[in-house]
Amino acid sequence: MTASNYIIKIVLLGEANVGKTSIVHRFVENKFRGNYKATLGVNLLKKEVDLGDDGIVSAQIWDLGGQENFKSLRKLYLEGSNGALIIFDVTSRKTFEKLNEWIQDFRKARGDEPTILIGNKNDLKSKIKITDEEARAYAEKNNMEYISTSAKTGENVEEAFKNLTRLIIKKYVNE
Numbered sequence: 001m002t003a004s005n006y007i008i009k010i011v012l013l014g015e016a017n018v019g020k021t022s023i024v025h026r027f028v029e030n031k032f033r034g035n036y037k038a039t040l041g042v043n044l045l046k047k048e049v050d051l052g053d054d055g056i057v058s059a060q061i062w063d064l065g066g067q068e069n070f071k072s073l074r075k076l077y078l079e080g081s082n083g084a085l086i087i088f089d090v091t092s093r094k095t096f097e098k099l100n101e102w103i104q105d106f107r108k109a110r111g112d113e114p115t116i117l118i119g120n121k122n123d124l125k126s127k128i129k130i131t132d133e134e135a136r137a138y139a140e141k142n143n144m145e146y147i148s149t150s151a152k153t154g155e156n157v158e159e160a161f162k163n164l165t166r167l168i169i170k171k172y173v174n175e
Contacts (some may be wrong), residue, residue, distance in 0.1 A: 001144040007058045008168050010161070013102045014067070014087035015095040018132035019120040022151035023078050023087065024063045027161050032152050042077055049165045057165050083167045085160060087118040090135070090148070091127040103142055114167035116145045118160055 021043060024055035026032055030048045034130040043063040048056050049085050084106050089094040099117070106115060117139040119130060132148055143161060149156040 008082040010058045011062045011081045011084045018087045026151045026157045083114040090119040106125040119148045122148045
């Protein structure tokens with residue numbers, strides 16, 4: 001499998017305030033700011049993803065606003081995407097309970113394109129409401145890998161993007 005010269009589109013999906021913008025900025029710029037404004041519509045960022053022996057992939061990363069009023073634009077933003085990071089906040093049960101809607105929207109638009117479930121904000125240990133076990137069971141039920149991340153510390157953020165990129169390349173190279 002060689003990934004050189006691939007351009008892929010990754011979308012970040014999830015409710016407002018789960019940390020999508022923080023995750024993408026941690027990945028692209030290796031920075032964390034605690035005070036992002038809500039994403040209105042979509043932010044678009046790019047990064048070369050180095051997969052070692054498998055080459056370098058150019059990733060276009062679409063950070064979609066999670067507010068309900070952007071729901072009508074979702075289908076348009078999802079068009080052409082090769083995979084998704086579906087993100088919830090481990091300190092918020094509501095964001096976990098809304099995952100079905102995000103997964104259904106993505107699969108309706110993109111079929112069986114690769115997805116990874118992300119539980120963000122794992123640095124807030126005393127506030128965690130969704131355990132890794134519960135999240136893993138949910139991910140397994142939905143045929144997804146689960147990764148626990150912290151945009152603040154950077155824990156597993158790069159791994160999440162690289163794992164998704166590998167899944168996408170594997171799917172397209174082996175088709």
